[in-house]
Amino acid sequence: MKTPLLKPLLITSLPVFASVFTAASIVWQLGEPKLAMPFVLGIIAGGLVDLDNRLTGRLKNIIATVALFTLSSLVAQSTLGTGLPFILAMTLMTFGFTIMGAVGLKYRTFAFGALAVATYTTLTYTPETYWLTNPFMILCGTVLYSTAILLFQIVLPHRPVQESVANAYEALGGYLEAKADFFDPDEAEWIGNRHIDLAMSNTGVITAFNQCRSALFYRLRGKHRHPRTAKMLRYYFAAQDIHERISSAHVDYQEMSEKFKNTDIIFRIHRLLEMQGQACRNTAQALRASKDYVYSKRLGRAIEGCRQSLRLLSDGNDSPDIR
Incomplete structure (x- = not known):
């Protein structure tokens, strides 16, 4: 139901x-x-x-x-x-x-x-x-x-755990948007201040994840697991994987912003992270409405455009290791 x-x-x-x-x-x-x-x-x-x-x-x-x-x-x-x-x-x-x-x-x-x-x-x-x-x-x-x-x-047997997973994606969307600020070339000199905002957003993500994990734990202890619970578990693992990837630091963000402030790659990364943050918020809305998340074709084009820019950059000269 x-x-x-x-x-x-x-x-x-x-x-x-x-x-x-x-x-x-x-x-x-x-x-x-x-x-x-x-x-x-x-x-x-x-x-x-x-x-x-x-x-x-x-x-x-x-x-x-x-x-x-x-x-x-x-x-x-x-x-x-x-x-x-x-x-x-x-x-x-x-x-x-x-x-x-x-x-x-x-x-x-x-x-x-x-x-x-x-x-x-x-x-x-x-x-x-x-x-x-x-x-x-x-x-x-x-x-x-x-x-x-x-x-x-x-x-409403599954509403609490469904709401917990939605809250996790909502917090993850805020974290992605906070991470996008590290790729603003006009704010490269103030990146140090962004670490505080990112840490506060990360605290919200960890809190939401803990509540989500607790809600799932109580429903997974029995032998008979409802398909809705298994689906929410997959959503949780996906959110956890996204968080692990986006919380990793691969380059010096300030150096990268200064080096590529006049190229399109920095703007593409910034836009892509903001769109992914919005995609997480859309996922949260879909969970609350008990609807399937519809993948944005625009987001797919943004990912492909970013990959093309990275390939062109890697074929050029003295580019940092960006993964």
């Missing part, structure tokens, strides 16, 4: 909107506005520990989340207002969850959510409310959000 063309922010917000809308409707029907705060805080807590994963992986995460949230909320609620026992319980719980978080990112996320739930339980306490009400409503909010995210996972 093709993913509908929706903005990434809208898709991310839909589970939260659906959960909050459902919670507000339930509270309105019950006529108990005091239940709204712990209910909504439970939804927020569920969103804090939501980790992208396969359907079975999400189910396991939900079970672990509910168990930890139950423990955290009950401990905080049962010791609230007791003075020293409350301080000791919260200290021990904080220490225990901190040690658990040292195991890995997933456990660190669960530990943070559990401590947040303990805080939410304390904030929503009122003396006239039955002591199990707030923990129960917080857990209901968490389960409600988890149910909503599961439904969206079933409807």
Whole structure:
């Protein structure tokens, strides 16, 4: 099933909107506005520990989340207002969850959510409310959000990884455009300043690649791999190969810009890198729209023109080694 063309922010917000809308409707029907705060805080807590994963992986995460949230909320609620026992319980719980978080990112996320739930339980306490009400409503909010995210996972199972791959190509396009500035002959004296821009763009590429790799990892652990996941993996390898090639330095860019500033080769390389950057952005748009990328014939002509100029240059004299 093709993913509908929706903005990434809208898709991310839909589970939260659906959960909050459902919670507000339930509270309105019950006529108990005091239940709204712990209910909504439970939804927020569920969103804090939501980790992208396969359907079975999400189910396991939900079970672990509910168990930890139950423990955290009950401990905080049962010791609230007791003075020293409350301080000791919260200290021990904080220490225990901190040690658990040292195991890995997933456990660190669960530990943070559990401590947040303990805080939410304390904030929503009122003396006239039955002591199990707030923990129960917080857990209901968490389960409600988890149910909503599961439904969206079933409807749009491949959207997160597809969006991650699109973000990787978007960042790669920015990196290619930053690299194109090294081949501007009129800016040869200020190439040193371009290294900072290139390093910042490279940081964005590495971050996007890490998120993409993490999203793919969770979906490739099972025996049965969906063809869409395999396709996204090929897209990721292609992006990684492009990044490895373009991040290599083959010549002294300042010397090259000064040497060939009055020839067409430097302008061709500059234009070619900009067009390749735009091609990466077009690939990202195609991924978000679930369409196949259409190779630009104009880009093909630019590549061939650049090759011809390089051949003519290599047949001439004292040219640097350009690969």
